[in-house]
Amino acid sequence: MLKLTNINKVFNEGTPDEKVALGDINLHLAPGDFVTIIGSNGAGKSTMMNMISGALTPDFGTIHINGKNVTGDAEYKRARHIGRVFQDPMAGTAPSMTIEENLAIAYNRTKTRTLGFGVNKKKKDIYRTALEMLSLNLENRLNAKVGMLSGGERQALSLLMATFTQPSILLLDEHTAALDPSRAELITNITKQLVEKDSLTTLMVTHNMQQALDLGNRLIMMDKGQIILEVGEAEKANLTIPDLMAAFEKIRGEKMNSDRALLG
Numbered sequence: 233m234l235k236l237t238n239i240n241k242v243f244n245e246g247t248p249d250e251k252v253a254l255g256d257i258n259l260h261l262a263p264g265d266f267v268t269i270i271g272s273n274g275a276g277k278s279t280m281m282n283m284i285s286g287a288l289t290p291d292f293g294t295i296h297i298n299g300k301n302v303t304g305d306a307e308y309k310r311a312r313h314i315g316r317v318f319q320d321p322m323a324g325t326a327p328s329m330t331i332e333e334n335l336a337i338a339y340n341r342t343k344t345r346t347l348g349f350g351v352n353k354k355k356k357d358i359y360r361t362a363l364e365m366l367s368l369n370l371e372n373r374l375n376a377k378v379g380m381l382s383g384g385e386r387q388a389l390s391l392l393m394a395t396f397t398q399p400s401i402l403l404l405d406e407h408t409a410a411l412d413p414s415r416a417e418l419i420t421n422i423t424k425q426l427v428e429k430d431s432l433t434t435l436m437v438t439h440n441m442q443q444a445l446d447l448g449n450r451l452i453m454m455d456k457g458q459i460i461l462e463v464g465e466a467e468k469a470n471l472t473i474p475d476l477m478a479a480f481e482k483i484r485g486e487k488m489n490s491d492r493a494l495l496g
């Protein structure tokens with residue numbers, strides 16, 4: 233479903249600021265895999281997400297989605313196969329447009345123009361049914377401007393929009409980090425529900441160790457541009473935060489340097 237092969241990325245190469253952001257990353261996700269990603273500061277997590285979305289291109293290596301080599305494809309070209317939710321709840325939606333109009337954009341992202349961009353009764357029903365899943369009563373506020381929603385509501389809508397058309401890959405980039413704990417928990421639960429509903433192949437970066445353990449069937453740990461630990465389904469089920477911290481120390485010989493790590 234998603235295959236990263238020997239992905240390398242160096243920023244400011246040949247200068248005093250040279251930084252190896254990704255050094256030979258190999259990662260393979262099977263359909264329906266939900267992989268959580270944790271790691272130290274500057275480990276390369278966001279760079280890897282940007283490589284997959286097409287926001288950045290690797291210096292070396294290949295990216296395959298659904299068996300197709302997309303390494304050279306521009307971000308807009310990959311967008312129809314990829315759903316992405318960012319940390320900033322304001323990033324995924326258009327504030328001056330209504331909930332219905334925002335959903336129409338997401339809905340039409342993968343459709344051909346011949347199906348029309350208008351909002352008809354059938355589409356309205358699809359939007360309402362999807363919104364009901366969030367249990368936020370947004371299905372009764374289709375004409376409300378998105379700018380009027382709370383951060384949590386907006387992030388829930390972003391998540392719905394990113395998953396609405398069942399993308400091949402869902403990228404969640406610390407998407408609960410900017411929310412207060414109760415809203416973060418709500419978005420975590422909605423994430424679980426939406427991903428499970430369509431068995432979406434998902435990659436989620438998080439600084440919340442407990443969230444990384446609670447969600448998904450696999451976990452990877454990154455440090456200094458490398459994947460230093462991969463945990464499979466059976467092992468993940470019994471893993472604890474102290475286990476993860478101890479694993480990092482054992483591999484690296486030092487404590488994990490993440491000032492944003494939430495240790496639960």
Ligand SMILES: Nc1ncnc2c1ncn2[C@@H]1O[C@H](COP(=O)(O)OP(=O)(O)OP(=O)(O)O)[C@@H](O)[C@H]1O
Binds near residue numbers: 251253
């Ligand atoms: N555009 C850029 N130009 C130069 N260096 C960059 C650029 N983007 C990232 N880097 C560097 O590459 C390394 C990896 O950055 P990245 O943002 O991927 O890490 P991260 O794991 O997401 O970190 P954090 O958890 O702290 O957000 C860092 O050292 C960072 O400073």
